[in-house]
Amino acid sequence: ETGVTQSPTHLIKTRGQQVTLRCSSQSGHNTVSWYQQALGQGPQFIFQYYREEENGRGNFPPRFSGLQFPNYSSELNVNALELDDSALYLCASSIKFSTGLGNEQFFGPGTRLTVL
């Protein structure tokens, strides 16, 4: 069984640019969540996609957007990059059979984004 994979591993961008991060969910999982982890902090919830629709969003501005594809893989797009966007971006996949809580989320290795 293939786990959650993310690409690229590392990325360097300059302020004002746009970036797309990719995530392949674990086989059979229908839900993808994205988290931002700044250095020395815990991960912060960005948003979640369930069956290709956004299913909740954290306190992040609209320039953070996402997509989930029919094969349940996902993209995170960030426009107009700011220095504070430098962080580790983690993708997590899970199986959600309803709108229930507590589904175990399996995390990928993350993408380290540096904004100069």
Add this chain to the structure above:
Amino acid sequence: AQKVTQAQTEISVVEKEDVTLDCVYETRDTTYYLFWYKQPPSGELVFLIRRNSFDEQNEISGRYSWNFQKSTSSFNFTITASQVVDSAVYFCALSVPPDKLIFGTGTRLQVFP
């Protein structure tokens, strides 16, 4: 407000010592889940345990044990006979609608030989 507090920023122990990582949470929901994750230097979060709000039984898994007390809103994690491989950052997290995880700031555990 929903919040997870891990007051211990960093803990250092010598191998074979027991160590307890504290976690205090806040939520008004009556149904919720609590998690512990381990983050080694590689960065990937590794699932350790999930507990729902209706199950206050303590759990033991090998050298790991968890103590869940709703009365004090705590979900503490104990490693018995710590090993160097236990060195990592440990996160406590609360699952709230729509099944998002709210993480604490983490506790960095360093186990020295």
